[in-house]
């Protein structure tokens with residue numbers, strides 16, 4: 145059966161890599177979304193009957209609804225939705241700019257919610273579908289200067305974990321992908337430089353944020369291929385897909401530490417239920 149994929153944020157990074165993997169594959173249709181038409185020109189190399197280019201800012205509800213309608217009209221539905229569009233931000237919690245942080249929440253959390261809400265009615269009628277939310281290793285663990293970014297991805301994790309339970313009986317699956325640092329434009333996003341002397345030991349992390357563009361270990365090509373294979377080879381997708389050494393080690397450490405406290409304070413915890 146031909147599968148239709150809709151991917152947000154395909155102008156660069158993981159989204160662009162994944163769009164090309166899907167477009168190359170026989171037996172798939174692709175709805176690739178980006179904010180600027182010119183950023184989708186690379187898709188002209190592929191079979192136009194199987195590719196729809198859609199202008200979509202995920203924070204713009206009208207554009208989201210129109211984009212989802214294109215998928216339905218051209219291909220009859222959406223089998224796999226990849227909520228990939230997202231922003232990064234580096235800064236200590238205290239020094240972060242509230243306007244920038246709110247904008248990041250608009251894209252990473254509410255934008256993802258907009259797209260999902262528009263696609264769910266289609267998947268419910270189909271009685272099948274896979275929703276892939278590109279979270280982050282920082283959606284499970286956290287690092288200094290990435291606290292607000294991490295907060296957006298923790299929000300994605302909580303949202304996804306609830307959504308999974310709501311839609312599983314309807315035949316719809318939800319997978320959270322948790323990549324480590326990878327060589328995309330993401331790391332070159334906005335920053336709040338460290339100016340408070342008490343946080344000076346974190347200045348290098350903020351100043352060096354854009355180094356990730358060239359120096360992060362993760363390969364966007366391999367990440368895209370792994371996500372595609374995971375959603376194609378398995379009837380049941382995993383709830384969580386950590387990708388990269390930091391994701392595996394960092395998430396394990398975080399969950400182990402959490403479990404330690406859960407076990408240590410077990411009696412106090414259950415004791416408050418009376």
Ligand SMILES: NC(=O)c1ccc[n+]([C@@H]2O[C@H](COP(=O)([O-])OP(=O)(O)OC[C@H]3O[C@@H](n4cnc5c(N)ncnc54)[C@H](OP(=O)(O)O)[C@@H]3O)[C@@H](O)[C@H]2O)c1
Nearest residue numbers: 153155156157158179201202229230280325326328329330
């Ligand atoms: N790279 C990493 O180290 C890493 C690790 C873990 C998770 N992630 C997550 O992976 C996802 C993809 O990021 P990436 O690393 O591939 O970075 P990227 O190259 O910067 O790609 C981000 C994509 O999101 C799009 N986008 C931003 N704001 C948008 C909006 N309002 N509406 C629609 N699209 C919007 C960008 O479009 P424009 O070109 O128009 O800005 C771009 O296509 C993000 O959710 C990111 O948080 C990245």
